[in-house]
Amino acid sequence: MITLTVFPPMFGETSASSFSTKAIYLMTMAGVPWTRENSSDPRKWPKGKLPAITVDGKVIGDSDGIRAYLEAQGADFDKGLSDLEKSTSRGLIRMAEDHLYYHVMLDRWADDAVWPTIRDAYFADIPKPLRGLITGGLRRNVMKGMHVQGLGRLSPEERLARANQDLEAITTRLWEGPFLFGEQPTLADACVAPVLGGLRSTPVATLLSKRVSEDAVLGAYIDRVDEALGQKS
Ligand SMILES: N[C@@H](CCC(=O)N[C@@H](CS)C(=O)NCC(=O)O)C(=O)O
Numbered sequence: 001m002i003t004l005t006v007f008p009p010m011f012g013e014t015s016a017s018s019f020s021t022k023a024i025y026l027m028t029m030a031g032v033p034w035t036r037e038n039s040s041d042p043r044k045w046p047k048g049k050l051p052a053i054t055v056d057g058k059v060i061g062d063s064d065g066i067r068a069y070l071e072a073q074g075a076d077f078d079k080g081l082s083d084l085e086k087s088t089s090r091g092l093i094r095m096a097e098d099h100l101y102y103h104v105m106l107d108r109w110a111d112d113a114v115w116p117t118i119r120d121a122y123f124a125d126i127p128k129p130l131r132g133l134i135t136g137g138l139r140r141n142v143m144k145g146m147h148v149q150g151l152g153r154l155s156p157e158e159r160l161a162r163a164n165q166d167l168e169a170i171t172t173r174l175w176e177g178p179f180l181f182g183e184q185p186t187l188a189d190a191c192v193a194p195v196l197g198g199l200r201s202t203p204v205a206t207l208l209s210k211r212v213s214e215d216a217v218l219g220a221y222i223d224r225v226d227e228a229l230g231q232k233s
Helices: 018-030 063-072 083-109 115-122 128-149 156-174 187-201 207-213 216-229
Strands: 002-006 034-038 052-055 058-061
Touching: 002 018, 018 063, 018 083, 018 187, 018 216, 052 063, 058 063, 083 115, 083 128, 083 156, 083 187, 083 207, 115 128, 156 187, 156 207, 156 216, 187 207, 187 216, 207 216
Parallel strands: 002 034
Antiparallel strands: 002 052, 052 058
16 A cells, blocks of 8 residues: 655645645545545655655655656556657656746745745744744745745846746647547646646736636646546545
């Protein structure tokens, strides 16, 4: 039995973390026996991050490590895809995980109107008198990282314009079928939909949360993937 440790459900999403949601989707797709364990403290896990799986006492971190493990056990997340489709899939995954994901981070951590709600939801376990102090340092670190990455230097309007190009590219594929590569969910759906869900579910409205929540195609897609692969407990 595999134990998957992930951040708990939040804001109506399968998990507070897009990568945790992705790992849950992969487990469902792989069809292996597994059980979910929620944790809000990633510090003792590989690289200080979640998700991670524990199999026969061995811990494997990172949603990509989990994908590789499941594939080694026989899972095929891209059944029926051509090599050309697989190369497009790789690009979509990078776009979601290494670009759109940072917009989720910035929407939640950088915006003074959003941050207090995020802080109190993510760090509810820290007693209130200490919460501001501890999370202030974490927030500064995140902002420093985003400044170095570059997106942290853009205004919300500039970020919307950047992210919009990705959202349109995703929508174009969805005109062709219910999932990114046709009738069945593939690895790309397990990676892309959670990030879109993260953008949509930021609990205080931002330019990007409105952009995604007002988009009927993207909204139906997020819900369709979660209905097929998600769980909320
Ligand atoms: N590349 C990792 C990324 C995982 C990740 O960034 N997890 C975040 C939550 S979305 C985390 O655990 N952050 C805790 C921290 O950085 O302290 C994966 O694919 O699993």
